[in-house]
Amino acid sequence: xxxxxxxxxxxxxxxxxxxxxxxxxxxxxxxxxxxxxxxxxxxxxxxxxxxxxxxxxxxxxxxxxxxxxxxxxxxxxxxxxxxxxxxxxxxxxxxxxxxxxxxxxxxxxxxxxxxxxxxxxxxxxxxxxxxxxxxxxxxxxxxxxxxxxxxxxxxxxxxxxxxxxxxxxxxxxxxxxxxxxxxxxxxxxxxxxxxxxxxxxxxxxxxxxxxxxxxxxxxxxxxxxxxxxxxxxxxxxxxxxxxx
Amino acid sequence: xxxxxxxxxxxxxxxxxxxxxxxxxxxxxxxxxxxxxxxxxxxxxxxxxxxxxxxxxxxxxxxxxxxxxxxxxxxxxxxxxxxxxxxxxxxxxxxxxxxxxxxxxxxxxxxxxxxxxxxxxxxxxxxxxxxxxxxxxxxxxxxxxxxxxxxxxxxxxxxxxxxxxxxxxxxxxxxxxxxxxxxxxxxxxxxxxxxxxxxxxxxxxxxxxxxxxxxxxxxxxxxxxxxxxxxxxxxxxxxxxxxx
Numbered sequence: 001x002x003x004x005x006x007x008x009x010x011x012x013x014x015x016x017x018x019x020x021x022x023x024x025x026x027x028x029x030x031x032x033x034x035x036x037x038x039x040x041x042x043x044x045x046x047x048x049x050x051x052x053x054x055x056x057x058x059x060x061x062x063x064x065x066x067x068x069x070x071x072x073x074x075x076x077x078x079x080x081x082x083x084x085x086x087x088x089x090x091x092x093x094x095x096x097x098x099x100x101x102x103x104x105x106x107x108x109x110x111x112x113x114x115x116x117x118x119x120x121x122x123x124x125x126x127x128x129x130x131x132x133x134x135x136x137x138x139x140x141x142x143x144x145x146x147x148x149x150x151x152x153x154x155x156x157x158x159x160x161x162x163x164x165x166x167x168x169x170x171x172x173x174x175x176x177x178x179x180x181x182x183x184x185x186x187x188x189x190x191x192x193x194x195x196x197x198x199x200x201x202x203x204x205x206x207x208x209x210x211x212x213x214x215x216x217x218x219x220x221x222x223x224x225x226x227x228x229x230x231x232x233x234x235x236x237x238x239x240x241x242x243x244x
Numbered sequence: 245x246x247x248x249x250x251x252x253x254x255x256x257x258x259x260x261x262x263x264x265x266x267x268x269x270x271x272x273x274x275x276x277x278x279x280x281x282x283x284x285x286x287x288x289x290x291x292x293x294x295x296x297x298x299x300x301x302x303x304x305x306x307x308x309x310x311x312x313x314x315x316x317x318x319x320x321x322x323x324x325x326x327x328x329x330x331x332x333x334x335x336x337x338x339x340x341x342x343x344x345x346x347x348x349x350x351x352x353x354x355x356x357x358x359x360x361x362x363x364x365x366x367x368x369x370x371x372x373x374x375x376x377x378x379x380x381x382x383x384x385x386x387x388x389x390x391x392x393x394x395x396x397x398x399x400x401x402x403x404x405x406x407x408x409x410x411x412x413x414x415x416x417x418x419x420x421x422x423x424x425x426x427x428x429x430x431x432x433x434x435x436x437x438x439x440x441x442x443x444x445x446x447x448x449x450x451x452x453x454x455x456x457x458x459x460x461x462x463x464x465x466x467x468x469x470x471x472x473x474x475x476x477x478x479x480x481x482x483x484x485x486x487x488x
Contacts, residue, residue, distance in 0.1 A: 013400055016260050020399055155264055156257055158424040180402040180449050187435050188428060205424050 009138075009145045009175035011164045011182045015113045016154045027143050028120040029134060029167070031127065032110030032150035033159040034206045035088050037232075038127040038222035039105065040239055042090035045130075045228035047099030050238040053111040057081045060106040067102050074106035078213030081106070089218045090129065090228075109150035114234070117148065123234040124242065127222060128163060128197055133229040135170040137242060145175065147185075158188070158204040159223070162197070165189025166225075197223040253382075253389045253419035255408045255426045259357045260398045268363040271387050273370045273378060273411070276354030276394035277403040278450045279332050281476075282371040282466035283349065284483055286334035289374075289472035291343030294482040297355040301325045304350040311346050318350035322457030325350070333462050334373070334472075353394040358478070361392065367478040368486065371466060372407060372441055377473040379414040381486060389419065391429075402432070402448040403467070406441070409433025410469075442467040 012021050031037060040051045052067075054060050057074060061083050064072035073086040080087045088107060105111070110125075117123055121143055126134040138145055147167055149160035165185035168177065172186070192200035198220050201207050207219055221227070231242035256265050275281060284295050296311075298304050301318060305327050308316035317330040324331045332351060349355070354369075361367055365387055370378040382389055391411055393404035409429035412421065416430070436444035442464050445451050451463055465471070475486035 013257065014261060016264075017258060017398065017400075020260075020397070152424075153264070154261065155423075156261075156425045156428065158427055161424075161428065178449055178452070179399075180396075180405075181400045183402055183448065184400065184405065184428065184432060188431055191431050191435060203427065205422055208422070 006174060006176040007142055007144045009147070009168065009171070009177050009182060010179040011147045011149070011161070011185050013149050013156045013161060013181055014151045014154050015116055018116055018148065021146050023117050023146055024119040025144055026120060026146040027122045027124065027138065027141055028117045028146045028148050029124055029126045030110060030114045030148055030150065031160045031163050032107065033127045033163050033222050034210060034219055035090060035222050036105070036107040036110030036150070037125040038129050039088055039090040039093065040125050040232050041127055041130040041228040041230055043093040043098050043103045044232050044239065044241050045230045046093055046095040048093065048101055048103050050240045051103045051105055051232065052238055053114055054104060054106045055111055055115060057083055057106055060084055060104050063104045067104065069100065070102040070104055071098070072104045078210065078215065090221050091218065109152060113148060113150045125232045125239065126163060126167065128166070128225050129222065129227040130230055131163070131166055131225050133231050135167055137231045138167070138171050139174050152206055157206055159201050159206060161185045162188050162192055162200060197225070250418060250420040251386055251388045253391070253412065253415070253421050253426060254423040255391045255393070255405070255429050257393050257400045257405060257425055258395045258398050259360055262360055262392065265390050267361050267390055269388055270364060270390040271366045271368065271382065271385055272361050272364040272390045272392050273368055274354060274358045274392055274394065275370050275404045275407050276351065277371045277407050277466050278454060278463055279334060279466050280349070280351040280354030280394065281369040282373050283332055283334040283337065284369050284476050285371055285374040285472040285474055287337040287342050287347045288476050288483065288485050289474045290337055290339040292337065292345055292347050294484045295347045295349055295476065296482055297358055298348060298350045299355055299359060301327055301350055304328055304348050307348045311348065313344065314346040314348055315342070316348045322454065322459065334465050335462065353396060357392060357394045369476045369483065370407065370411065372410070372469050373466065373471040374474055375407070375410055375469050377475050379411055381475045382411070382415055383418050396450055401450055403445050403450060405429045406432050406436055406444060440467070441469070
């Protein structure tokens, strides 16, 4: 029997580079470690019915009014946005609060990227809090993968690329990888490995920015591996837990 | 006396990201290690009168016809392009051949990026062959800097970002650096440091691509620090040696 060719894995460092990649034939992993994709995993793992990512505050308010038993959430400049109920912190969504509810969430970078991806085989979201679950899912699918970093206002960021490196570190032998972004992401992860993830990120631009709002414990939460072992997958406009 | 604020240094990983940066108030360093900016440094160090970077083969031919004592050069797919005289290899331009001549050079990634930069305080070119000269120049200017990677068809590449990291490693204390691209580039260089640069690049996409054309010795040349200690600077449409 001829050996099967391994599927391809690539990394995209910025939404502005997305057109360089073939998303139509890939599973796309949306990565927005600080904090959208960490919060999505937390809410779903804690029993949220689904998470609906939306681009704007008015859209968030409108959907919240339409959907029964829903929560509207989103921040601008580190504060709950006017007209919304809750923020972007994963710690705001314990089971006692979010179970059975629909979370309508607006974030800037992660949501925008998610909506930019067209015609993917599947769209899932990843962060350190669901690292192993994402890796196991990708290994099981045996399909091309694009790890898509939300970045910060289209600029390369350290936390999303570090997460891409962590995924590659775990799944590399299952994929054909010939992409310098992937190599660089893996190098970053190999630099960080062996110490808590957050230590590597403490001089990143985003850490410094969010620290100014007192959000250090949030970021430590987002950088903790496997707190929320679920795979959020997009069905229509809803992120739900992948059931296999 | 109040201490002066250090100038800013940033790294841009792809021409597609260039608009995110303020090039108008910066010295822009064009980086195309394999091989445009290595060849430019070699030709100028070996006495070329100037190097004129052009975008297309027809433009290269036309300028070659207009300019006395000029050489036209450029490759497509690893071979001298039809209608041109020489290739992109830095080793093709020894002093015995190039001294006193004008080199009209067309390359895909590096030349395109150079022409995209508008209104910079200065445009210079860098590669490992002129690493220390570039660093000394940047330290002496005391001005904002953008290290601009030519990349490969707009995709992040390892060799140009590694060079950016090598520059940062040498000049960091003279600049204010709060940019995750710079942090990542420095991490890459710290991974590579202590061994020949080329060892780190041997599994890069560009190395693998150019190896298929038998260009391994060219790439080793391009990755050798300080073979050609000059700073090529753009005056009008000509790159000439910076004289201080």
